[in-house]
Amino acid sequence: MDTSEFVIGQRWVSHSDTALGLGIVTDISGRRVTLGFPAADEERTYAIDNAPLSRIIYQIGEEIETFDGERYLVRAVDDLGGVLMYHADDGSDNLTQISEVKLSSLVDFSAPHQRLFAGQFDRNGAFRLRMATAQHQDRLRASSAQGLIGARTQHLPHQIYIAHEVAKRYAPRVLLADEVGLGKTIEAGLILHYQLHTSRARRVLIVVPDSLIHQWLVEMLRRFNLRFSIIDQGRYEAMEDFAELPEEDDDLADADENPFESEQLALCSLDFLMASEQAQADAIAAGWDLMVVDEAHHLAWSPQAVSPEYRLVEQLSATSKGLLLLTATPEQVGVASHFARLRLLDPARFHDLEAFKEEEKQYEVINRVVSQISEQGVTALSSDDRNSLKDWLGDELDALMSAEQPEQAVIDALLDRHGTGRVLFRNTRAAIKGFPERHPLPAALPCPGIYQHNDIVHGIGGLTPETAMEEEQWLAEDPRVAWLEKTLSGLKPAKVVVICAHASTAMALEHYLQLRAGIRSAAFHEHLSLIERDRAAAYFSDTEQGAQALICSEIGSEGRNFQFAHHLILFDLPANPDLLEQRIGRLDRIGQTDTIDIHIPYLQGTAQESQYRWFEEGLNAFSESCSVGVAVHEHVAAQWQAAIDGQIEELPALLEASQKEAERLRTLLRNGRDALIELNSCRPEVADALISQIESEEESARVRDYMIEACDILGVDVEDHSEHADVLRPGEQYQAGHVTELPEDGMTVTWSRQQALEREDMAFMSWEHPLVTGVMESVTSSGLGKAALASMTVKALPPGTLLLEALFTVHCPAPESLQLSRYLPVSPLRLLVDVNGRNLSATLPHDRLNDMCSNIRRRTAQAIVPQIRPQVETMVDHAEALAEPQLEPLRTSALARVREVFGPEIRRLEAMKKVNPAIRDDEIGFFREQLAAAETALGQASLSLEGIRVIVTA
Numbered sequence: 028m029d030t031s032e033f034v035i036g037q038r039w040v041s042h043s044d045t046a047l048g049l050g051i052v053t054d055i056s057g058r059r060v061t062l063g064f065p066a067a068d069e070e071r072t073y074a075i076d077n078a079p080l081s082r083i084i085y086q087i088g089e090e091i092e093t094f095d096g097e098r099y100l101v102r103a104v105d106d107l108g109g110v111l112m113y114h115a116d117d118g119s120d121n122l123t124q125i126s127e128v129k130l131s132s133l134v135d136f137s138a139p140h141q142r143l144f145a146g147q148f149d150r151n152g153a154f155r156l157r158m159a160t161a162q163h164q165d166r167l168r169a170s171s172a173q174g175l176i177g178a179r180t181q182h183l184p185h186q187i188y189i190a191h192e193v194a195k196r197y198a199p200r201v202l203l204a205d206e207v208g209l210g211k212t213i214e215a216g217l218i219l220h221y222q223l224h225t226s227r228a229r230r231v232l233i234v235v236p237d238s239l240i241h242q243w244l245v246e247m248l249r250r251f252n253l254r255f256s257i258i259d260q261g262r263y264e265a266m267e268d269f270a271e272l273p274e275e276d277d278d279l280a281d282a283d284e285n286p287f288e289s290e291q292l293a294l295c296s297l298d299f300l301m302a303s304e305q306a307q308a309d310a311i312a313a314g315w316d317l318m319v320v321d322e323a324h325h326l327a328w329s330p331q332a333v334s335p336e337y338r339l340v341e342q343l344s345a346t347s348k349g350l351l352l353l354t355a356t357p358e359q360v361g362v363a364s365h366f367a368r369l370r371l372l373d374p375a376r377f378h379d380l381e382a383f384k385e386e387e388k389q390y391e392v393i394n395r396v397v398s399q400i401s402e403q404g405v406t407a408l409s410s411d412d413r414n415s416l417k418d419w420l421g422d423e424l425d426a427l428m429s430a431e432q433p434e435q436a437v438i439d440a441l442l443d444r445h446g447t448g449r450v451l452f453r454n455t456r457a458a459i460k461g462f463p464e465r466h467p468l469p470a471a472l473p474c475p476g477i478y479q480h481n482d483i484v485h486g487i488g489g490l491t492p493e494t495a496m497e498e499e500q501w502l503a504e505d506p507r508v509a510w511l512e513k514t515l516s517g518l519k520p521a522k523v524v525v526i527c528a529h530a531s532t533a534m535a536l537e538h539y540l541q542l543r544a545g546i547r548s549a550a551f552h553e554h555l556s557l558i559e560r561d562r563a564a565a566y567f568s569d570t571e572q573g574a575q576a577l578i579c580s581e582i583g584s585e586g587r588n589f590q591f592a593h594h595l596i597l598f599d600l601p602a603n604p605d606l607l608e609q610r611i612g613r614l615d616r617i618g619q620t621d622t623i624d625i626h627i628p629y630l631q632g633t634a635q636e637s638q639y640r641w642f643e644e645g646l647n648a649f650s651e652s653c654s655v656g657v658a659v660h661e662h663v664a665a666q667w668q669a670a671i672d673g674q675i676e677e678l679p680a681l682l683e684a685s686q687k688e689a690e691r692l693r694t695l696l697r698n699g700r701d702a703l704i705e706l707n708s709c710r711p712e713v714a715d716a717l718i719s720q721i722e723s724e725e726e727s728a729r730v731r732d733y734m735i736e737a738c739d740i741l742g743v744d745v746e747d748h749s750e751h752a753d754v755l756r757p758g759e760q761y762q763a764g765h766v767t768e769l770p771e772d773g774m775t776v777t778w779s780r781q782q783a784l785e786r787e788d789m790a791f792m793s794w795e796h797p798l799v800t801g802v803m804e805s806v807t808s809s810g811l812g813k814a815a816l817a818s819m820t821v822k823a824l825p826p827g828t829l830l831l832e833a834l835f836t837v838h839c840p841a842p843e844s845l846q847l848s849r850y851l852p853v854s855p856l857r858l859l860v861d862v863n864g865r866n867l868s869a870t871l872p873h874d875r876l877n878d879m880c881s882n883i884r885r886r887t888a889q890a891i892v893p894q895i896r897p898q899v900e901t902m903v904d905h906a907e908a909l910a911e912p913q914l915e916p917l918r919t920s921a922l923a924r925v926r927e928v929f930g931p932e933i934r935r936l937e938a939m940k941k942v943n944p945a946i947r948d949d950e951i952g953f954f955r956e957q958l959a960a961a962e963t964a965l966g967q968a969s970l971s972l973e974g975i976r977v978i979v980t981a
């Protein structure tokens with residue numbers, strides 16, 4: 028660089044530190060030049076020979092801005108002794124003279140060629156990364172697997188189906204009611220992940236029982252990378268401590284005034300909310316996009332009595348757009364409560380309990396017609412059935428019959444428009460198959476004198492007679508205690524879950540086993556703090572040093588994962604059959620590999636024996652999951668009470684009546700409601716197609732290849748760990764701003780889903796891991812790789828020939844929630860042109876060019892750029908001219924796709940509304956608004972130049 032190039036007053040930019048802004052030459056002495064950088068309030072001195080500086084000269088037609096913020100268009104440029112004078116237009120054809128000295132120091136060279144001319148160009152690899160990022164983002168956003176690839180879960184069809192079906196809805200409001208242990212938490216997690224990943228939701232509240240807080244926190248993080256914050260009493264107390272700080276710390280206290288507002292992803296327990304009016308008010312005031320309530324059977328409701336829990340969730344759900352209720356036993360507290368939960372989801376549809384009950388009676392007929400259609404086709408229907416169809420589907424039937432696949436169209440319409448199809452999903456073990464057997468092992472024990480003497484072995488209390496006695500006494504004399512000790516010793520070292528109804532029983536048993544019998548055990552009950560409970564569960568799950576037995580009160584029968592154990596001891600039996608199912612469900616869940624032994628000690632001639640026999644012989648509830656227990660109980664309530672009260676002679680009649688009623692209900696449900704719900708809860712062909720799509724996404728486009736290249740460019744060291752696994756660590760050239768999720772001490776990652784399922788200590792690097800999405804977003808939104816210079820040797824081209832490789836993407840300013848990328852993908856368009864405007868894109872594809880290009884030394888490149896500027900500008904013009912005609916077809920097909928998706932959806936919802944008020948007005952309104960907004964946004968779409976690589980032949 029020649030000294031004479033620098034003149035005081037000139038504007039230059041540092042390409043090694045662009046954040047300094049536009050510098051001004053303030054001093055030249057000897058072989059050194061000094062620049063002031065007003066934007067950064069800094070001064071720097073450089074050796075003239077190798078100053079990393081580029082001269083900034085605006086061209087005719089470009090916009091300039093003065094330091095006082097006025098903007099002008101350059102019309103002419105004069106060189107006055109080395110300092111430029113711009114003749115600029117203020118937009119009203121008034122020409123003003125502006126010396127470059129007066130230019131604003133805040134410069135943003137956003138156009139790729141401006142960056143190139145300002146010396147802000149990168150090496151070849153950065154351009155390649157930019158191109159690859161655009162291509163991957165484009166493919167991923169258009170994929171139906173989007174939102175479902177990031178979870179560390181096995182692909183189970185029933186879960187993937189539900190997740191996809193629910194997550195794609197606007198503000199979904201559904202009841203996830205799979206049988207115990209089939210993965211409702213996972214389904215909810217998948218839905219949350221999808222909605223958050225696609226920006227359909229941002230604020231989420233999860234409400235669960237106290238005992239499940241930690242499990243949810245961990246599951247959301249390790250499986251879905253979702254970081255929830257727990258809001259509990261401790262958080263409020265910490266806020267009070269802040270409030271007492273001196274005044275200058277007030278901001279800190281204010282910021283946290285409503286913790287539900289300051290968290291985007293909040294997790295709290297229903298018990299805590301019930302105990303704190305302040306927390307209730309805060310949670311309601313905060314407003315949510317999506318709320319999840321686990322173990323929703325606790326929300327009891329009847330027309331006469333509404334539980335406080337129900338009332339609270341009702342208020343909360345009114346402030347949340349979406350709502351996911353989870354329960355394995357929807358009818359545990361009766362059909363009225365089940366109806367009331369549906370009412371929470373959709374008050375317009377479920378407003379009348381009696382009408383709901385009446386409607387359920389129709390299900391059998393609907394199911395019969397559905398089966399007939401799927402077996403024989405629509406045309407084979409009898410005229411009676413056709414008339415019924417007409418009644419159910421109204422005028423819409425004709426349109427459905429002329430659909431491409433009329434059978435499927437009619438069945439879909441029936442499932443959609445009738446019953447609980449849209450809001451209720453329930454998968455059963457019977458439908459999913461592959462679950463291990465359950466093996467009941469009863470142990471009849473003599474009733475001890477202490478109980479007989481007090482006559483406390485009958486009635487509901489007779490199920491837990493020990494609670495009426497002194498602890499010392501029953502521990503010594505209740506034969507179940509000695510039996511328990513012996514059974515546990517006999518099963519050693521197998522892990523055993525012991526469940527009893529009351530905390531006092533669990534505590535006494537655990538002390539006894541630990542201290543007197545020397546059996547390693549842990550207690551799990553409501554009198555322990557959350558941390559103590561988690562510690563107990565962790566001690567139990569430890570395979571080497573852990574406890575053999577976990578003695579739980581009833582709170583251990585909900586939600587917890589104990590499938591690594593194969594033995595369950597029911598120290599007593601619950602009165603409610605659904606509670607029995609919940610207890611067994613701790614072991615009988617996804618991941619259970621062995622037959623489950625259910626040990627049932629009971630005292631002969633007492634309520635315990637009647638209850639055991641009722642469950643076993645009346646309901647067959649030990650060997651098989653029983654969904655009709657509560658309904659059967661309602662039917663035989665008087666006989667059951669008599670048997671429990673000690674009228675043993677009533678037992679045979681009770682058992683017979685229960686068997687009959689259970690059979691009748693099972694047949695009814697199999698033919699009616701359950702069949703319809705099952706059809707709606709998993710369509711295997713849709714689920715399989717989705718899974719194939721996810722798998723091919725995982726297999727075809729290798730996230731590892733992409734990330735290895737990104738790591739190389741962003742200064743992250745990649746160390747081989749083992750097959751499928753690497754260790755990522757910040758390296759010497761680490762660009763932290765692009766890799767925000769990488770911890771300082773690095774992380775071990777696996778690229779294989781299978782390994783991720785086995786090795787929880789490794790992060791699962793999928794296309795949806797935050798580290799990967801973070802890198803992609805950062806590459807696209809930053810200037811990295813926007814401009815590059817490369818050299819290439821090709822015999823056919825004379826040295827010094829210039830080529831320009833350009834990357835265009837479609838730019839469509841619209842809210843992310845519109846999801847326009849699904850219809851108008853960024854559609855990366857790559858063009859290769861020469862100075863004469865020849866389109867060489869097909870002759871030299873990107874990959875081939877990559878192999879041929881090599882980097883140019885930075886100093887050489889800096890010297891070349893000013894010389895080739897006019898040719899580069901010409902080539903950019905050529906590329907833009909070639910790109911422009913490609914926009915219209917993209918826009919037209921995007922518009923067609925938007926209409927294709929929204930149009931039928933709106934028509935369908937409108938048709939449904941005529942026969943079924945399940946459809947909310949805001950849902951239809953939402954789709955209409957989305958369509959209108961999408962059409963407007965698409966009209967404004969444009970092509971934007973996102974990157975250039977200038978290639979100079981050598």
Ligand SMILES: Nc1ncnc2c1ncn2[C@@H]1O[C@H](COP(=O)(O)OP(=O)(O)OP(=O)(O)O)[C@@H](O)[C@H]1O
Nearest residue numbers: 180181207208209210211212213355586588616617
């Ligand atoms: N797709 C999956 N991949 C891996 N593990 C899974 C998957 N689905 C479920 N599991 C595991 O199976 C167990 C049961 O799942 P989950 O807790 O979601 O069931 P649930 O239906 O909510 O149970 P409950 O009715 O007891 O509340 C958990 O340990 C969960 O981690």
